[in-house]
Amino acid sequence: MSFPHWRKSTVSDHAHPTPVAHQFDDREQQTEVGRLGMWLFLATEILFFGGLFTAYLVMRWKWPEAFAVANSKMDVTLGAINTAVLLTSSLTMALGVRAAQLGRGKGSFALIIATMVFGLAFLGIKAVEYARKFQEGLFPGPGFVFEGATGRQVETFFSLYFMMTGLHALHMVVGIGILTVIAAMIRRGRFSPDYYAPVEISGLYWHFVDIIWIFLFPLLYLIHPHL
Amino acid sequence: MSHETAVEGTNYLNNGYSLRSWFLTTDHKRIAILYLFTIVLFFFVGGSFAVLMRLELMSPQGTLVQAETYNKLFTMHGIVMIFFFLIPSIPAVLGNFLIPMMVGARDLAFPRLNLLSWYVFVAGASVTLFALVTGGLDTGWTFYTPFSTSYSNTRVVPAMVGIFITGFSSILTGLNFIVTVHKMRAPGLTWFRLPLFVWSLYATSLVMVLATPVLAITVAMVAFERATGIGIFNPAIGGDPLLFQHLFWFYSHPAVYIMILPAMGVVSEVIATFSRKEVFGYRFVAAASLAIAVYGFLVWGHHMFVSGQSVYAGLVFSILSYLVAIPSAVKVFNWTATLYKGQIWFQTPLLYAFGFIGLFTIGGLTGLFLAAMAVDVHLTDTYFIVAHFHYIMVGGAVMGFMAGIHYWWPKITGRLYPEGWAKFSALVLFVGFNLTFFPQFLLGYLGMPRRYYHYPPEFQVLNVLSTAGASILGVGYLIPLIYLLWSLKRGKVAGANPWGATTLEWQTASPPITQNFPTTPVVTSGSYEFPALEEVHSE
Numbered sequence: 001m002s003f004p005h006w007r008k009s010t011v012s013d014h015a016h017p018t019p020v021a022h023q024f025d026d027r028e029q030q031t032e033v034g035r036l037g038m039w040l041f042l043a044t045e046i047l048f049f050g051g052l053f054t055a056y057l058v059m060r061w062k063w064p065e066a067f068a069v070a071n072s073k074m075d076v077t078l079g080a081i082n083t084a085v086l087l088t089s090s091l092t093m094a095l096g097v098r099a100a101q102l103g104r105g106k107g108s109f110a111l112i113i114a115t116m117v118f119g120l121a122f123l124g125i126k127a128v129e130y131a132r133k134f135q136e137g138l139f140p141g142p143g144f145v146f147e148g149a150t151g152r153q154v155e156t157f158f159s160l161y162f163m164m165t166g167l168h169a170l171h172m173v174v175g176i177g178i179l180t181v182i183a184a185m186i187r188r189g190r191f192s193p194d195y196y197a198p199v200e201i202s203g204l205y206w207h208f209v210d211i212i213w214i215f216l217f218p219l220l221y222l223i224h225p226h227l
Numbered sequence: 228m229s230h231e232t233a234v235e236g237t238n239y240l241n242n243g244y245s246l247r248s249w250f251l252t253t254d255h256k257r258i259a260i261l262y263l264f265t266i267v268l269f270f271f272v273g274g275s276f277a278v279l280m281r282l283e284l285m286s287p288q289g290t291l292v293q294a295e296t297y298n299k300l301f302t303m304h305g306i307v308m309i310f311f312f313l314i315p316s317i318p319a320v321l322g323n324f325l326i327p328m329m330v331g332a333r334d335l336a337f338p339r340l341n342l343l344s345w346y347v348f349v350a351g352a353s354v355t356l357f358a359l360v361t362g363g364l365d366t367g368w369t370f371y372t373p374f375s376t377s378y379s380n381t382r383v384v385p386a387m388v389g390i391f392i393t394g395f396s397s398i399l400t401g402l403n404f405i406v407t408v409h410k411m412r413a414p415g416l417t418w419f420r421l422p423l424f425v426w427s428l429y430a431t432s433l434v435m436v437l438a439t440p441v442l443a444i445t446v447a448m449v450a451f452e453r454a455t456g457i458g459i460f461n462p463a464i465g466g467d468p469l470l471f472q473h474l475f476w477f478y479s480h481p482a483v484y485i486m487i488l489p490a491m492g493v494v495s496e497v498i499a500t501f502s503r504k505e506v507f508g509y510r511f512v513a514a515a516s517l518a519i520a521v522y523g524f525l526v527w528g529h530h531m532f533v534s535g536q537s538v539y540a541g542l543v544f545s546i547l548s549y550l551v552a553i554p555s556a557v558k559v560f561n562w563t564a565t566l567y568k569g570q571i572w573f574q575t576p577l578l579y580a581f582g583f584i585g586l587f588t589i590g591g592l593t594g595l596f597l598a599a600m601a602v603d604v605h606l607t608d609t610y611f612i613v614a615h616f617h618y619i620m621v622g623g624a625v626m627g628f629m630a631g632i633h634y635w636w637p638k639i640t641g642r643l644y645p646e647g648w649a650k651f652s653a654l655v656l657f658v659g660f661n662l663t664f665f666p667q668f669l670l671g672y673l674g675m676p677r678r679y680y681h682y683p684p685e686f687q688v689l690n691v692l693s694t695a696g697a698s699i700l701g702v703g704y705l706i707p708l709i710y711l712l713w714s715l716k717r718g719k720v721a722g723a724n725p726w727g728a729t730t731l732e733w734q735t736a737s738p739p740i741t742q743n744f745p746t747t748p749v750v751t752s753g754s755y756e757f758p759a760l761e762e763v764h765s766e
Binding site: 021022023025029032033036037040041043044045047048049050051052054055058059062063066140141142150152153155156159160163 | 327332333334335336337338398402405406409410411436437438439440441443444445447448451455456457458459464465466467470473474747
């Protein structure tokens with residue numbers, strides 16, 4: 001068997017011995033590795049979303065009127081509320097990391113749970129928006145109904161809307177899954193001021209998903225007033 | 228050197244024989260072996276498609292397969308060879324095995340992620356194979372829209388899903404390598420003491436991490452467009468097929484460097500060891516890898532000179548494409564300078580490295596023809612292109628892979644391959660390769676388009692030559708398959724360092740122990756400081 005056999009760190013001098021995987025020399029190395037790994041992963045993610053952003057820009061450049069018309073069908077209020085919800089979740093996330101760093105287990109647990117609640121609220125509001133678009137016949141495909149000369153390009157806008165926000169929502173779901181694990185780990189007292197890297201690294205991911213939305217919101221909801 | 232301890236002690240191969248100990252291993256060396264089996268399988272699958280194509284092209288009318296089948300054959304040959312052999316070949320096999328050892332670490336930074344990447348690879352490959360078996364794909368490996376999204380009657384969606392999944396395997400591998408090189412180096416192993424193989428894999432990994440996600444999202448858009456009829460790429464409803472080409476080549480040009488940079492890394496190691504000299508201009512060779520990776524991101528438009536892209540964009544892409552020749556030439560000249568006055572030892576890996584240098588140079592120089600916009604108008608989509616990229620990918624990348632497999636075979640298995648057979652098959656490969664692909668330069672220059680099923684009778688002689696070469700090439704690949712398997716039981720026991728090499732992986736047992744080194748090595752000098760000759764040849 002060659003699963004990494006966990007061993008106690010030789011420099012462990014606090015109540016909760018932290019695991020150091022066999023390939024590392026010490027906890028510091030393990031933490032740095034995790035952090036760099038997450039930053040690289042986020043770099044990959046930027047390029048992943050980047051393909052969709054490029055497609056959006058090219059289509060918008062090509063069909064500005066159709067995009068403006070399509071944009072008038074968007075619910076700016078719900079979008080704005082969701083932006084506020086998500087920004088607040090990033091605040092609670094940042095505070096949660098800080099609490100973990102200070103060794104305040106209960107505080108960090110509550111803040112991570114709050115982050116998840118905000119995340120779920122975001123997804124709930126998004127689901128309401130999706131349902132409405134569905135009812136209005138603005139979901140791309142055979143059922144798409146839109147009167148007007150640029151109907152197909154309006155449909156393209158909504159294809160991009162669903163792909164971009166859908167991919168973003170998928171990342172939110174993954175993020176909530178990660179935070180569930182982190183919350184459970186906090187409950188079991190796995191972290192300490194010396195070792196809270198998983199909380200911090202999950203926070204990086206959460207903030208990244210938040211930032212993607214900061215770009216999605218103006219591009220998808222706020223074209224019309226500024227055209 | 229001790230012949231007993233080398234194979235009989237505990238090592239990563241005899242540390243557990245159960246299926247579980249292989250399929251749930253997190254040992255980078257075992258994962259490398261899993262990859263090796265997988266990609267060799269795909270190499271022969273992809274190769275069999277090529278055999279059918281070459282047989283078909285022996286006669287101008289085409290008699291062996293239907294025209295539709297022919298379209299599927301060249302598509303499947305391209306997809307299998309690029310995504311399931313060349314991209315993972317050196318990185319996932321040799322890189323996986325060697326990077327932790329070359330940096331003096333016990334494993335990669337993320338061992339479980341490494342295992343996951345193999346499973347992701349197998350999952351993606353399975354979905355793609357499912358698509359190929361249940362109806363095939365006829366878009367060419369480039370999936371150009373709107374043909375792929377609106378007109379092809381083949382299995383586009385499952386093929387896109389398969390390639391989407393496979394991409395993540397590549398991303399995870401690249402991420403793992405970058406973090407390992409940054410954070411897992413042994414004490415004293417500074418950046419400019421790293422072996423050049425590590426430098427080139429590092430550059431490769433940057434490309435994998437930054438380019439692959441763009442392909443992933445692009446094939447996802449193709450699949451969505453095909454499934455729902457949305458109009459991002461379809462010009463009939465206001466979409467932009469050029470957008471697809473831009474996105475596709477943003478990955479697929481750098482992907483060429485995912486294939487060639489690792490081979491360059493192998494060649495650097497082999498040339499240093501078999502000429503017993505420090506690589507001439509070490510820092511320039513290392514920096515050239517990074518330069519190639521960076522330039523690789525800026526030249527994708529040279530695939531689109533005749534696509535209707537702006538002429539001014541074409542001019543810039545043309546100039547930037549010429550610039551890639553500079554770091555490539557730095558490498559070739561520095562390898563040559565390393566050989567100069569070296570103690571050259573003609574073992575098989577060096578023969579393959581020589582093959583690489585010659586064939587890569589031909590492939591690279593013909594690339595300059597194609598980067599010239601005016602010449603490209605004549606040569607685009609002809610057999611000249613086919614010959615050019617096979618000189619890079621087969622003459623370059625596969626020769627590099629063969630050099631690496633032979634060079635590190637004693638380290639991986641603890642046994643030597645039979646030198647005579649290996650030299651013979653290296654020669655067969657070189658002859659077969661040139662006979663296959665050199666006539667294709669002529670065919671292309673004379674105007675024979677690629678991907679055509681019928682051709683005018685005057686092209687038959689060159690096509691028959693090419694097919695004859697392909698059969699020699701096939702034999703050249705089968706011989707190593709046989710003798711390498713034979714050597715697992717019957718090969719001479721290699722010992723820790725049969726070549727007298729200086730990099731860290733040779734300073735531990737062959738095959739290595741699971742932890743790679745008994746104690747973490749401490750590095751006090753560069754990678755290529757060879758001792759005086761008498762000490763080594765005393766055996």
